[in-house]
Amino acid sequence: EAGVVQSPRYKIIEKKQPVAFWCNPISGHNTLYWYRQNLGQGPELLIRYENEEAVDDSQLPKDRFSAERLKGVDSTLKIQPAELGDSAVYLCASSLLGHIRNTIYFGEGSWLTVV
Amino acid sequence: EDQVTQSPEALRLQEGESSSLNCSYTVSGLRGLFWYRQDPGKGPEFLFTLYSAGEEKEKERLKATLTKKESFLHITAPKPEDSATYLCAVQASSNTGKLIFGQGTTLQVKP
Numbered sequence: 120e121a122g123v124v125q126s127p128r129y130k131i132i133e134k135k136q137p138v139a140f141w142c143n144p145i146s147g148h149n150t151l152y153w154y155r156q157n158l159g160q161g162p163e164l165l166i167r168y169e170n171e172e173a174v175d176d177s178q179l180p181k182d183r184f185s186a187e188r189l190k191g192v193d194s195t196l197k198i199q200p201a202e203l204g205d206s207a208v209y210l211c212a213s214s215l216l217g218h219i220r221n222t223i224y225f226g227e228g229s230w231l232t233v234v
Numbered sequence: 235e236d237q238v239t240q241s242p243e244a245l246r247l248q249e250g251e252s253s254s255l256n257c258s259y260t261v262s263g264l265r266g267l268f269w270y271r272q273d274p275g276k277g278p279e280f281l282f283t284l285y286s287a288g289e290e291k292e293k294e295r296l297k298a299t300l301t302k303k304e305s306f307l308h309i310t311a312p313k314p315e316d317s318a319t320y321l322c323a324v325q326a327s328s329n330t331g332k333l334i335f336g337q338g339t340t341l342q343v344k345p
Contacts, residue, residue, distance in 0.1 A: 123277075150331060161238075161321055161335025162278070175332060210277055216331060223268070223333055225277035 121146070123226035125211050131232045137199035140229040144192070144213030151188055152212040152223065153196050162210055162225075168194065169216060201233045236261045240322050240336035247312055247343050255307040255339045257322030267305050268333060269298050270321040278321055312343045 124143040132138050144151050150169050154162035165184070167175040170191040179186065183202070188194040198205055208228040214221050239258045247253055259267065266285050270278035282291040284300040291298045295316060297308045307320055319340045323333040 125277075152331075159337065161323070161337050162333075163335070164332050167331050169331070175329075212277075214331075221266070221325075222280055222283060224280060225270075227275075227277045230275075 123211055123213055123224055125209075125226040125229050127229060128227060129230045129232075131234060132201055134203055134233050135200040137197065138201055138231060139195055139197045140209050140211070140231075142194045142196070142211030142226060144194075144211070145224055148213035148215050148224075149191070150214045150216040151194050152210075152214075153186060153194070154210040154212060154225075156208040156210055156228070158207075165196070165209075198231075201231075203233050206231055206233045236324065236326055236334050238322055238324055238334055238336035240320075240339050242339060243337065244340045245342070247309075247341070249313055249343055249345050250311045252308070252310045252312070254309070255320055255322075255341070257305040257307070257336055258303060259305070259322075259324045259336075260303075261324045261326045261334070263327030265325040265327045267300055268323045268325065269305070269307055270323065272319045272321055272338070281320075309341070312341075314343045314345050317341055317343045 152167050153165040156162040166179045168188045186196045210228045212223045212225045214223045237260050241256045266283050269281040272278045282298045287302045295310050299306050319338045321338045323335040
């Protein structure tokens, strides 16, 4: 079974430029997450979707970040414009909410460097 | 406020030297405690979930245990391939869709 797929894996952009990350969750998983992980820290939740609905976006910096999940499957996270402090790993994850275990599985991450 | 603290931040072991990693947590009703392994340049890889105090889970050289305030990840006779960052996270009963992570423990096992 394929895991969570993310692209691109690495991105280097200049500040003030836009960037977008794409995620394809595990087949059948109804919940999708975007986490951000700074160097030497644990991941922090940016946004959580249940199907197509964003049910927790309290930590998403809405002035420059946006996300969407079309048809309740794939998702895109966008940053516009990027700032130096946005350099981090952006992790997508998915789970089957409602399942007794509700294990959250992560993708390999999209590594962003803003110069 | 829900919080997770891991110690030590970094741990160096000789191959075969057993040790434990600590994860202390405060959460308003624990739904589950998760351990992940993260290799450099990779995403977190799921290891275990523990749901109640007294529960234990094992996988190869790793054993995770849980009390009401903390979890331990015991590593028995580690090998160099066990070198990685180990992340602990909690899921609160009030918000089962969210994991709150600690900062991780980076383990290096030397041959």
